[in-house]
Amino acid sequence: MPAGGPFPFPVYPRAVRRLLGSIDPLRIALGLLAVGAASSCSGAIGTAGPYDVVLVTIDTTRADHLSLYGYHRPTSPAIDALAAQGAVCLDAWSQAPNTCPSITSALTSRRAPITLVRGNPEHLDAGVPTIGRVAGEAGWRTGAFVSSALLWKKETSLHPGFDVYDDTMTDPCWGHENAQRVARKTIDAALAWRAQDDGRPSFTWIHLYDPHGPYSAPEPTPDLDASEPLLPPSVDLATWRGAKRIPKYLRVPGLVTPADFADAYDREIRYADDQLGRLFDTLDLSRTVVAIHADHGEALGEDAYWFRHGNLLHDPALRIPMVIVGPGVPAGRRVASRVRNLDLAPTVAALAGLPPIPDAEGRDLSSLLADPDEEPAPVAFVAEGRRREIVKDDTGIDVRWKLRYVDSAGIDVLWWPAVDERRVAAGTPRDVVTAMDSMWRWLKAPKADDGPDAVDPDTEAALRGLGYTAPSETTTPTPR
Numbered sequence: 005m006p007a008g009g010p011f012p013f014p015v016y017p018r019a020v021r022r023l024l025g026s027i028d029p030l031r032i033a034l035g036l037l038a039v040g041a042a043s044s045c046s047g048a049i050g051t052a053g054p055y056d057v058v059l060v061t062i063d064t065t066r067a068d069h070l071s072l073y074g075y076h077r078p079t080s081p082a083i084d085a086l087a088a089q090g091a092v093c094l095d096a097w098s099q100a101p102n103t104c105p106s107i108t109s110a111l112t113s114r115r116a117p118i119t120l121v122r123g124n125p126e127h128l129d130a131g132v133p134t135i136g137r138v139a140g141e142a143g144w145r146t147g148a149f150v151s152s153a154l155l156w157k158k159e160t161s162l163h164p165g166f167d168v169y170d171d172t173m174t175d176p177c178w179g180h181e182n183a184q185r186v187a188r189k190t191i192d193a194a195l196a197w198r199a200q201d202d203g204r205p206s207f208t209w210i211h212l213y214d215p216h217g218p219y220s221a222p223e224p225t226p227d228l229d230a231s232e233p234l235l236p237p238s239v240d241l242a243t244w245r246g247a248k249r250i251p252k253y254l255r256v257p258g259l260v261t262p263a264d265f266a267d268a269y270d271r272e273i274r275y276a277d278d279q280l281g282r283l284f285d286t287l288d289l290s291r292t293v294v295a296i297h298a299d300h301g302e303a304l305g306e307d308a309y310w311f312r313h314g315n316l317l318h319d320p321a322l323r324i325p326m327v328i329v330g331p332g333v334p335a336g337r338r339v340a341s342r343v344r345n346l347d348l349a350p351t352v353a354a355l356a357g358l359p360p361i362p363d364a365e366g367r368d369l370s371s372l373l374a375d376p377d378e379e380p381a382p383v384a385f386v387a388e389g390r391r392r393e394i395v396k397d398d399t400g401i402d403v404r405w406k407l408r409y410v411d412s413a414g415i416d417v418l419w420w421p422a423v424d425e426r427r428v429a430a431g432t433p434r435d436v437v438t439a440m441d442s443m444w445r446w447l448k449a450p451k452a453d454d455g456p457d458a459v460d461p462d463t464e465a466a467l468r469g470l471g472y473t474a475p476s477e478t479t480t481p482t483p484r
């Protein structure tokens with residue numbers, strides 16, 4: 005199917021049937037408005053809907069540690085049950101291994117060279133709409149519920165278009181009293197807001213932070229039966245230097261061995277899943293599009309990188325889960341094609357009857373989800389990281405910036421230029437040259453241009469609590 009476009013085949017009769025099936029006149033009116041908006045933007049007939057949307061972002065979650073993706077422990081029974089009613093994307097990727105750049109790309113369907121959000125946190129330019137803003141301007145009731153100080157609206161500007169952007173942090177982390185919020189409280193807030201139905205379709209974005217380090221799920225920790233955690237097969241245990249050598253913010257009493265940490269990580273995932281189950285129990289999937297994804301994964305020792313993410317563009321940080329359920333998505337669908345977080349917003353918009361996401365770089369996957377015989381053109385994948393400052397990680401590597409490109413044929417390139425040397429090999433694909441050009445301009449730009457944004461003292465303190473190096477520090481090893 006064409007990249008980024010709505011259904012290329014006639015869908016009007018189905019859309020009409022769905023609209024007529026609704027008993028809510030306001031929903032019908034909004035649906036017609038949305039169809040009209042879609043038509044005016046694309047020149048094509050619009051999609052079904054309007055439907056409610058629930059977009060769930062789970063921080064720091066590897067697909068291969070969800071039972072949904074074959075992990076041997078019962079880490080995700082609620083997600084598993086929901087996913088059985090829709091589509092599971094088996095080859096999903098994030099464009100960035102850290103929170104704010106990745107989430108901004110997912111919400112806008114634009115890569116970091118366009119959003120210019122390349123650090124934690126940075127402001128999104130007011131001219132770049134998120135899917136939340138698209139929904140709000142189309143008449144949806146909109147609420148965002150986030151769980152990390154990283155996503156405070158005063159530092160990210162992700163809130164325009166949301167009627168409610170709840171960024172209340174209630175839980176401590178390493179001495180800061182309001183650095184994060186556990187999933188139970190975030191889900192409680194979202195459920196309370198969703199219960200205030202005023203007849204309009206709703207758009208809910210929920211961000212859960214629990215699987216992010218430190219791994220310390222609230223008591224009682226979820227029961228994962230007697231099974232033992234598994235470390236990835238490529239992990240070399242000889243690279244483990246002991247719990248005292250990992251970043252301070254990750255240290256939790258009682259976690260000593262790699263197996264201890266992996267076990268605690270699994271329990272954080274299960275805790276988030278348990279809380280999501282309370283949300284899923286309230287959803288009417290005949291009129292709700294649900295999308296679940298992660299902003300990035302987590303290294304569990306691969307490449308000698310223990311219980312962290314952010315500095316490496318390797319698979320553990322970039323491969324993510326992605327589940328899409330709702331009207332137009334057949335139950336039991338398994339999608340083998342490569343998909344990206346960039347594709348999430350255009351796809352959700354199409355399924356829910358929202359107007360298209362302006363200037364989306366991602367693809368609308370709705371027809372791929374609906375039709376198992378659909379064979380989309382292979383898509384290239386670009387990830388980049390990360391910051392302007394000179395930063396060396398535990399291994400002494402300059403982790404300041406790098407770019408990974410996987411072309412449509414699967415050719416995998418990691419570009420990691422020296423500090424002042426620009427090297428683009430002959431034959432480098434055009435897409436990656438474009439991305440390199442953008443990154444190079446950004447690197448060379450004056451600091452006041454699109455470099456790291458200043459944060460206020462309270463944010464700086466909260467970010468220290470979460471283990472982030474404040475933007476004003478330029479030489480300290482960072483955990484992300």
Ligand SMILES: [Zn+2]
Nearest residue numbers: 063064103299
């Ligand atoms: Zn994150």
